[in-house]
Amino acid sequence: MNAMVKPDQAALGAVRAALQDLLGERLQTSAALCEQHANTATGRGTQAPDMVVFPLDTAEVSAIAKICWDHAVPLIPFGAGSSLEGQLNAPVGGVSIDMSRMDALREVHPEDMIAVVQPGLTRKRLNQELRHSGLTFPIDPGADASIGGMCATRASGTNAVRYGTMAENVLSLEVVMADGRIIRTGTRAIKSAAGYDLTRLMIGSEGTLGIITEVTLRLRGIPEETLGGVAVFPSLQAASEAVITMVQIGLDVGRVELLDVNQIRACNAYSKLELAEQPTLFFECAGTDASARDNARIFAEISEEHGASDIHWTADRDARNKLWRARHDAFWAALALRPGCKGLVSDACVPISKLADNILEAAKDLEARGLIGTILGHVGDGNFHVVLMTDPADAAERAEVDAFLKGITKRAQASGGTCTGEHGIGQGKMESLAAEVGPALEVMRALKAALDPKGILNPGKLFGELA
Amino acid sequence: MNAMVKPDQAALGAVRAALQDLLGERLQTSAALCEQHANTATGRGTQAPDMVVFPLDTAEVSAIAKICWDHAVPLIPFGAGSSLEGQLNAPVGGVSIDMSRMDALREVHPEDMIAVVQPGLTRKRLNQELRHSGLTFPIDPGADASIGGMCATRASGTNAVRYGTMAENVLSLEVVMADGRIIRTGTRAIKSAAGYDLTRLMIGSEGTLGIITEVTLRLRGIPEETLGGVAVFPSLQAASEAVITMVQIGLDVGRVELLDVNQIRACNAYSKLELAEQPTLFFECAGTDASARDNARIFAEISEEHGASDIHWTADRDARNKLWRARHDAFWAALALRPGCKGLVSDACVPISKLADNILEAAKDLEARGLIGTILGHVGDGNFHVVLMTDPADAAERAEVDAFLKGITKRAQASGGTCTGEHGIGQGKMESLAAEVGPALEVMRALKAALDPKGILNPGKLFGELA
Structure with a gap:
């Protein structure tokens, strides 16, 4: 090397x-x-x-x-x-x-539920352009990322619990290799056993193996009905345990997002909401009218069994979008808690049975270190984030933040999980990757x-x- | 190289x-x-x-x-x-x-819906051992393959339309590399962005990159209700077009398998059934009691719109299993049509809109060449097989068979599909792979x-x- x-x-x-x-x-x-x-x-x-x-x-x-x-x-x-x-x-x-100038939506094949896009197209613009087709590209990492960047970092986000990550939603890539050669990694078939899975090798390679120049995406039908709502819990533990139960019974939930008290306060301030200042699950159930309602009802029942109050949902699109906008703005809302600061975000993903423990340990450590942060996450996948608001000029605080982030990663890895569910390694998690994969690092090299x-x-x- | x-x-x-x-x-x-x-x-x-x-x-x-x-x-x-x-x-x-002697079910973690198995464990024995857990490993290629072999060939089969292939159902592998080094490719987290996707690189590599020695699998809950049935169609075209409609509206069908007239005859003889000798779709709808019934009803409606008669389904397990045993025995049933022969099977997988054309062209070519074969397939994925009964000693017939198989592959590739949906390349499709992936072959090498x-x-x- x-x-x-x-x-x-x-x-x-x-x-x-x-x-x-x-x-x-x-x-x-x-x-x-x-x-x-x-x-x-x-x-x-x-x-x-x-x-x-x-x-x-x-x-x-x-x-x-x-x-x-x-x-x-x-x-x-x-x-x-x-x-x-x-x-x-x-x-x-x-x-x-x-x-960014290679941002064309090249082809849409509604009959095959496939779109071919250039890598600079952002996910919001893609879905804007698909709006009359009845189809959508569901992967939603929050930010209005480019499709190429989402491939490169194996992005996922709020919809992954239902639709998977970029790895499950890309059929083929065109890639320029380091020496300029152009290859295509797959076909338009929904599955294939034709040789090495170069598509999945490129997805998540963070620009280190090739430059993605075209992406063939799977699209999904827009469900007949989508219900969105919130459930307010007495504690982080209760909310986490409710999610664990939902996952274990196989509840077909479209999205389920946890926000802790600090994050709720931040969202209330930033997005002008009046949410109760308690740990909260945001959820969406989608499907046929009947199945969406069935699933929302089961969601509510499980939440109640775990002590939730104030559970409500709506089929009204504007009301839903307002709630989910708050979730999408969560990172910026958190930063606004401390003007002038910069954000650093943890990204542990653990087996679902270990989720509550990992979240509670993180909350305890956050408090013990006196750091300012919020907890939120795509808890249906076992993936949660702590957003830390830090002053880049304060070296002592930064050291404390780094120690906190390392603790999150170590606990996740000790739980059989990973240091990164969706943000990738970049420069920030190189040591964590080495610790996590051991001798496989030499294979990657x-x-x-x-x-x-x-x-x-x-x-x-x-x-x-x-x- | x-x-x-x-x-x-x-x-x-x-x-x-x-x-x-x-x-x-x-x-x-x-x-x-x-x-x-x-x-x-x-x-x-x-x-x-x-x-x-x-x-x-x-x-x-x-x-x-x-x-x-x-x-x-x-x-x-x-x-x-x-x-x-x-x-x-x-x-x-x-x-x-x-x-085969490394066939232990090492760990089951019901709370995380994960099992850790040795590669020699077969899928039937795995599910037999899981029978009291309420969980199942749904990937079902027909044969009682080993889990390691299913990883190596990126197997899928009848359930892929609902649950995906091995690529979507393996969290991590332990692999012995060519020089004897032992690596682990992932964790127990449901998703990860931690470096190159070595799990997916090994899956489908057909034993050419490493030897799989342990597999961490995702399990699924057994649905509350499963309905299985048949719909009899006036023509292959009508049956194919019904499936295309189902896929395009996003019908949540658990399995949908097409069998042509010859295959139905073979199954009737081999599995002692009395199915009408017409092109037939076998289907399964699973979910809650309500959603399974909803989906079966929609399946029946779409089938009727495409001219199907004699549509019926059952929740009775024995009756369902008898139907699906016929499907599972299809390969052997086909071989029994011509005692002493050997089977060769095509494996094209095409975008769903091209499915009917590809199947009809195959049927036409089969007849034109006077070959003995049956058509069946996991049509919800755009994947279909022609099982050819050939006499290994007859060189002229074998040449005709090879030409027929090449035609299937060429038409699939020209349709934006692949030469192999699930059987892999092995020795049999090396030329087809080269034609399909072009310059990417050098990257694989x-x-x-x-x-x-x-x-x-x-x-x-x-x-x-x-x-």
Whole structure:
């Protein structure tokens, strides 16, 4: 495995000149733009690339890769900039390849429930464009991420308990490899046993194995009825245990999200709601009119058995959307609790039977350390987040935050879970990955070395191969 | 990529001696046993290994791999022997590693709906052992395959339309790599974004990247109600188009299987049934009592709209099981149409809108060539099979069969589908794979070379790298 070496000025100059020839004004080098294309969404430090390019099609992406390959200059794919673990940073500089101008919805095949999109298309715009088709792309990580970025980080979010993650909802990818070769990883068949699963290898590879240039997605029918509601619980434990029961009986719940007291307060303030300031489950049940109502009723019964009061739901779209907007704005609502701060977010995912313990331990540790944070999560998957509001300038606080985050990860791993359910490794969880996968890390490195022997694709991520 | 070289007698002798020391009587070299461990399930030729070993645990598998690695002798994993594309053949000899004695159900975690099994456990025995838990492992390829083999070939079958394939139902694998290293590919969390998806890379790799020694499976709750039934159609086209409509409206059908007239005749004879000799859909709807009945009713309505008569279903378990036993025995029933023959099975999987065309073209070609075959399939996935009864000694007929099978694959690929929905590539579809994936084949080869640089694991499969 090549160590990650900072490219010299001659190489960068040669790449700049070649990209200038290829792209003209679609090569940019201003410091402000470069900063914007590094990690910005969280409290992790910003390491800007040397330049940013804006390709318009796959052939240009291939030509860009070939130029960077020839000069061994790093190439960092950029979607919408919403990743949380420093995936977009350029620790040794190089070229950020901004896919936002490759944002076409190329094909919709309603009869096969398939769409073919360019990677820069965002999920909200995709669903906006699908609005008259009766179909939807259900994967919803909260942020208006790009489809390419969602593939690269194996995104999931609130709907995963029903529809799975990006790994279950992508049929095929077009990918530009490190040396510029263009491959296609699958077909439009819903299942396949044709050789290695390159689609799933690329999904979650965080731009380190190839650059995604086209995505063939599975779409879903919009359910006949969707009911959304809330259930207010006496304690975090009661809410967590209610979810465990629901999962164990196989309740067909579309979404189930936990918000702790602090997060409810933040949402009330930020989204102008008047939710009771207690641990709360937001839920959605979808299906036929009868099955949605059946499932909501069972949801309510289980919640009541676990002490919930004030359980109500609605089929009214505006009311539902207002509730779920609050959940979607949760990250920004949490940050607004402490103006001027930056957010850092944990991402443990554990077997469902271990969920309550992991959440309660996190709450206890949060309080013991005197940190400001909120707890929320896609609890139906065993995935929960703690959003920490931190002052980047306060080193002592940052150390405390880091220790807290490590505790979350260690407890999750000791429970048979993972350090990351959906945010990925990036720069932020490289040590955690090594601890989690053990000898499999060498297998991952071997795959990386096989497909990107010069190590130009998104260096310094996943493996920590800093020189 | 190393070409596949036949190991010399000295290397084989050294391996035999070392395995003898390690395993004693669990090394076998009789010609009959070796023949049994090569491909036997279909009309493809048999290429026996030089010896067969029966490890008892992961440490032994690791030691066996190390011995083969040191002497560059091929190692071919063997599960239950039910693969259909020559996956178990040993074209240059070597060691067949029979996993049948590693067949323990190690752990069941009902609260997390997870089981941990050894690879030699068969799916029927797994479900037999789970019978008092209220849980089931739903992936059902028909044959009583081993769980390890089902992982290796990315098996799916009749339940995939509801539950997905092995790729969606395995959380983690323990794998012995070519050089004997032992890795674990995942955790018990239901989802993860922790690095490359080694689980999905191993699933479907047909024993060419590693030897699976333990599998962590997702289990499912047994539905409250399961209704099974049949609908009889006036034509193949009408039956196919009914299925297309069901898929497109998102009907929650548990299983939907098409059988053509010849297959119905075969099943009537073999399973002693009295089904009407017309194209027939077998179906199952499962869920709550209300939702199963709702869905069966919608199934019947759509079937009627497409001209079906004689639609009936039952909740009675014995009656259901008798129907589905007929479907499960379909392969053997088809073979019984022509005593002494061998079976060869096509496995195209196409986007659902192309299903009717592909099936009708296959039926037409079958008739035009005067071949004896039946058509059946997991049509909810766009996956269908033609079972051909061939006389292995008749070269002219075999040429006709091969041409027919190539036609099926070409039409599927031209429809945006794949040459194999669930049987894999093995030796039988190497040309088809190359045609289907194009430049991605070189990426697959690079992965193979990275993880098995000596090419000892199941050589001569997938890529056709015969020397």
